[in-house]
Amino acid sequence: MESWLIVFLVTIGYLILSLAVGLYSGRKASASTEGYVAGDRNLGFVVLYFILGASIYSAFAFLGGPGWAYSRGAAAFYIISYGTVGLLPWYFLGPRIARLGRKFGYVTQAELFAHRYESRFISCILATISLVAFVPYLVIQMKGAGYVFSIVTEGRIPEWGGAAIAYGVVLIYVFKSGVMGVAWTNTFQGILMMGLAWVLGLYLPYKLHGGVGAMFEELARVAPELLQAPGLDAAGNPWTWAGYSSSIVISVLGFSVWPHYFMKIYTARNIATLKRMIVFYPTFQIFLVPIMFIGFAAITAFPGVTPVDTILPHIVTSMNIPPLAVGLFCAGALAASMSSGDAIVHAAASIMIKDFYGAVRAEKLDGPREIRLIRFSVIVIGAIAYFFAAVSEYSLVYLLLLSYGFIAQIFPTLIALFYWKRSTPAGVIAGLLAGCAVVIVWNLVPSLQWQQMHPGIFGIGVHIVVLVVVSKLTAPMDGEHVRKFVEA
Amino acid sequence: MSSERPEVSRPGRYAMVFSVFALLALIWPIYPLFGGIRPMILGMPLSLFYIVAVIVTVFLVMLTLFLWESKNDRLG
Structure with a gap:
């Protein structure tokens, strides 16, 4: 069999498995809005840990993380740092938010704010900020998925086709299963992604340099400016401490209030489950360390690769790795993209209907109608993001930078x-x-x-x-x- | 009701104070003290090893707080 075909089949196998997990898990929740959006407030520790862990580690972490380490060195450590403390505010605020959610029936972030300040207008503002921040994020995940497909099939599947296949699967399971589909697929995708990060992160330094220690010794000799914190800026000059520190502070402030994470507070079975998840959350950060190793390993072995975000697929395709392993890599990269994309699509649709449409409408929506509208919005939001990902050449990096500033x-x-x-x-x-x-x-x-x-x-x-x-x-x-x- | 509140929220306050310290440890002016390359520890430059050490510390401190709270039935 041709090697690209093996890679393709492994990738398709992963997609079928994701779809099966996503569709099956929807049967565990009730048919109410509370079931579709908040999993009947009954998610346990493991699922909650992965739903949050895997939503944050997106195509940006998996492809962009090595790219940052490769081009900007220690600057990339900011990505590890902010997630370590980003969720800690939940330890003291989370239980209060969860209790209020249970008492007053909130399933979104804006419902809490609108109730406290007795203002529908606040609900509309928050919904707008959320949607403006979500769309570019989602577009980048789709582009990442399309890119992976195109690379591994050696261009036989164009990027727009790859994005359509991967996000077709996402839309089906989010449409059908709501948050339960997101939760269980993220668990599966998170395990795949973490396993792959460790295997690649230890194998590549070993294969290219003889080990992690030897790799860093070599870099300390030839490119010490990359290992010295805070690394380099985008132009390749030393980054300022103000730039590095403020990026961490803004990310930490934003982390605990990103609407699609915030909503997950309401899904916890009880306060102990929520707190346990927050305590264990920093362990997910350790998974980013091998991701950094991948980027560092490529500095001397593959100089001059651009754009830098393609460094990981570049390494995988240019080293003589068995096709089965390349297929697993693609599945891992798709998992990174899809596990973030699904949570965003689900949250964006819920917010659009509950916080925006619900606030501008005079009378209250009844349950079944509300779920129908949320499901419809899943498709609409997926389509809008797909349009930008496939058709438009508009640069999103700019919007993404804005969105972090907004969310904070x-x-x-x-x-x-x-x-x-x-x-x-x-x-x-x-x-x-x-x-x-x-x-x-x-x-x-x-x-x-x-x-x-x-x-x-x-x-x-x-x-x-x-x-x-x-x-x-x-x-x-x-x-x-x-x-x-x-x-x- | 009001007499119970301070007891319930005390661990929350510890968590709050600790969070601020953990954040400060990762940015200017504390992180620059550990932002150099040497000594290399566990094969990593000091700038990376230090961050890993902070992650492990945050995890252990929060775990201790959590276990203490569960033992004393103060999870809320």
């Missing part, structure tokens, strides 16, 4: 929600809008940049000032209502 703006609101009784709807709305506006302006006007500081930092600063000032200037909310949240 939700964090000060979350803190005010629980810890500042005096915060008012007007203050929160003004703060969110001002923060996002600053992020946009700082991105549009490069001369405002200082020491490569992340624009989101300026957004957070302005956000906090506006939140405090406007809240102080407007009438306080009813004390009885606020106590339900501040003392939850």
Whole structure:
């Protein structure tokens, strides 16, 4: 058999398995909105661990992580760092969010915020921020999937075809099974991806340099600037500490409020399960260490590869690796893309209907109608992202940078929600809008940049000032209502 | 109700303070102290080994807190 055919068959085998797991798991949840969006609030530790772990490790980590280590060296360590502490705020906020969710029936992030501030407008703003941040993220996952397909079939399947096959599978299981499909496929995909990262991350340094230690010794001799923190910036000059540190801070703030992770708080079976997952979460970060080894291994062995994100497929296809192993690599890379893409599609559809459509409509949606609309939105969002991935040549990196700055703006609101009784709807709305506006302006006007500081930092600063000032200037909310949240 | 609250939230406060320290350990001005190449430990440059050490520390500290809370029935 031709080797590309073996690779292709292994990849297809993985897709069929994902589809089977995704379809089967939907039978475990009830037919209500709570079942479709929050898994009946009954997910256990292992599934919760993988749903969050595998959603964050996307095509960006799997292909972009080695690319960063390869081109920017120690700068890539920021990717490991932020996830280590990013979920810790949940240890003290998560139980309160979960309790309120159970008491008032929330399944999305905006439902909590809209209820606390008694404002449908907040729901619309949060839904808009979420959707604006989700779409470019999803497009990048699709492009990653298409890219992997095209490389391994030696161009026989074009990128648009590969993206359609992989995301066709995702849309089917998300449509049918909702969050349960996301949860169980992520468990399967997460295990595959982690296993593969370790195998490749230890094998490649060994094969190319004789071991991890020998590889770093060689780099310390020929390219010490890559191992010295904080590494290099995108242009290849030493990165600033302000740039490195602020990227971590913005990612940490954003991490705990990304709407598709936040919603998973409501899915936990109980508080102990939620807390155990948060405690074990940093162990998932260890999986990024071999990912870094892959990029470092290629620096002297494969110099000058561009674009740098293609370094991993480049290594795999140019070394003499058996086709079965190449097939497993493709399955792993697809798993990385799909396990993030499915969670985003599911969250985006739920948010579009519950938080946006639900807030602008006068009367309440009934359950079966709501689920039908969410399912319909799964297809719509998949189609929009696919359009950008396959047809448009528009650069998404820019939008992706913006989206991190936007999402981090939700964090000060979350803190005010629980810890500042005096915060008012007007203050929160003004703060969110001002923060996002600053992020946009700082991105549009490069001369405002200082020491490569992340624009989101300026957004957070302005956000906090506006939140405090406007809240102080407007009438306080009813004390009885606020106590339900501040003392939850 | 109000007399029970501080007891329930105390572990939460520890977690909060610890989170801030863990974040500070990974950025300027603490991380630059460990951002060099040598000594190489377990085959990794110090800049990478230090981050792995922080991950392990965060895990162990949070695990201890969690186990203490479960033992004292304070998971909430």
